[in-house]
Amino acid sequence: MDRVVFNPFAPLMLILLFGLLVLVGLVIILFPIVFLTAIxxxxxxxxxxxxxxxxILLLTLAGSFVNVPVRTLESRAAPAYDRYVAVYGRLYRIPEPVQRTVLAVNVGGALIPLAISLYLLYDSVVISGGYLxxxxxxxxxxVVTVVTKLVARPVPGLGIATPFFIPPLAALIAALVLSTFAGGVPVAAVIIAYVSGTLxxxxxxDLLNLGHIAELGAPMA
Structure with a gap:
């Protein structure tokens, strides 16, 4: 009599499938923990x-949802509308152009890192005993300002798009090079990397592209 219920997978395939599911589960669970621990x-x-x-992490995450309006800009032009646009390999969904753009400052992405950077600049004087x-x-x-300005692209309907990995990479290289002149200050490289990467x-x-904001027709920048 023919079997009605049977296993369509070979035992080796079941083992590999189970191992893959376990690996994916570990990555999903452990990656946020490792990421937050590293930060x-x-x-x-x-x-x-x-x-x-x-x-700081909790305030940064919570503050990333908060934008403080600074001013409203009247759009100087009505840009051509494309629903999607690709910038540096990333696909952005573009809202319809608007006549007014709200210029805002993000709490978690700007204000908190700015405050920390200013504190570190002050603290660096105490740590090194001077202004070195x-x-x-x-x-x-x-250095990071120049590099970021070169790669930042105004995107109509969206805002200013920047490859996420270039500013941090520029900050890392600048910190490694410049910290060799720090006279043995142990935390110099970390301070330089954070401050240069943030500011x-x-x-x-952002600041060097403010002149383009009113031309983009984005609802918020």
């Missing part, structure tokens, strides 16, 4: 305690 460890190297690092690390950090800001991106991508 927390970075903040502790900057002189913050783990409690302060956790508080501060000067190196500001030099890193200049350089904000200046290069």
């Amino acid at each position: 927390g460890a970075t903040f502790t190297k900057l002189g913050f305690s783990w409690r302060e690092a956790l508080l 690390v501060m000067g190196l950090a500001l030099a890193g800001v200049a 350089g991106t904000l200046i290069g991508a």
